[in-house]
Amino acid sequence: MVKVYVHDNKSSIDYRESHNSGTELSLDELAKLGVIYKYCATEAEVDEIAKERQYRNRDVVDIHQGSFKNETDFNEKLAMFYKEHLHEDEEIRYCLEGTGYFDVRDASTPENWVRCRVEPGDLLILPPGIYHRFTLTSGNHIKALRLFKDEPKWQAINRSTQADALPVRKDYVSRINQY
Numbered sequence: 168m169v170k171v172y173v174h175d176n177k178s179s180i181d182y183r184e185s186h187n188s189g190t191e192l193s194l195d196e197l198a199k200l201g202v203i204y205k206y207c208a209t210e211a212e213v214d215e216i217a218k219e220r221q222y223r224n225r226d227v228v229d230i231h232q233g234s235f236k237n238e239t240d241f242n243e244k245l246a247m248f249y250k251e252h253l254h255e256d257e258e259i260r261y262c263l264e265g266t267g268y269f270d271v272r273d274a275s276t277p278e279n280w281v282r283c284r285v286e287p288g289d290l291l292i293l294p295p296g297i298y299h300r301f302t303l304t305s306g307n308h309i310k311a312l313r314l315f316k317d318e319p320k321w322q323a324i325n326r327s328t329q330a331d332a333l334p335v336r337k338d339y340v341s342r343i344n345q346y
């Protein structure tokens with residue numbers, strides 16, 4: 168079951184550590200950021216969500232040191248996932264094995280990150296336009312299903328003034344401010 172809390176923002180400590188500030192958030196509070204959480208005991212439940220939301224494609228990523236040629240490539244991939252970014256589409260991820268952290272920006276206190284620790288069975292839906300990042304936990308392994316509406320696509324737009332000005336970002340901010 169996912170655990171959601173405010174990140175302690177201590178950048179001197181490895182980002183795969185828990186960084187739990189001690190302030191926990193409920194799933195309702197997470198939903199106010201536009202992030203939907205579901206527990207799916209089986210992949211059949213994921214199939215239902217995919218069907219409802221018209222997702223026709225998927226792939227599996229297995230992220231651990233052994234999936235990369237060397238440690239440098241592994242670290243580069245982690246650094247890429249950890250760069251604050253947004254997507255123009257929803258991001259749906261389902262944890263099959265291992266654990267990971269999805270950090271999303273808190274709309275009301277934008278300097279804060281809300282950390283979601285996922286484990287097997289956890290499915291997260293991040294809305295288009297939300298700034299976020301991903302990392303492994305200190306367990307250094309996650310196997311996850313990534314759902315795509317059509318062809319597999321992973322286009323990250325790193326945080327910048329240009330990204331702030333995108334319609335998808337403006338739509339997200341105005342939707343969140345209505346809560």
Ligand SMILES: CSCCC(=O)/C(O)=C/O
Binds near residue numbers: 228267
């Ligand atoms: C556990 S899925 C790998 C990370 C990813 O796909 C993503 O989009 C991060 O933002």
Ligand SMILES: [Fe+2]
Binds near residue numbers: 252253254258299323
């Ligand atoms: Fe992403």
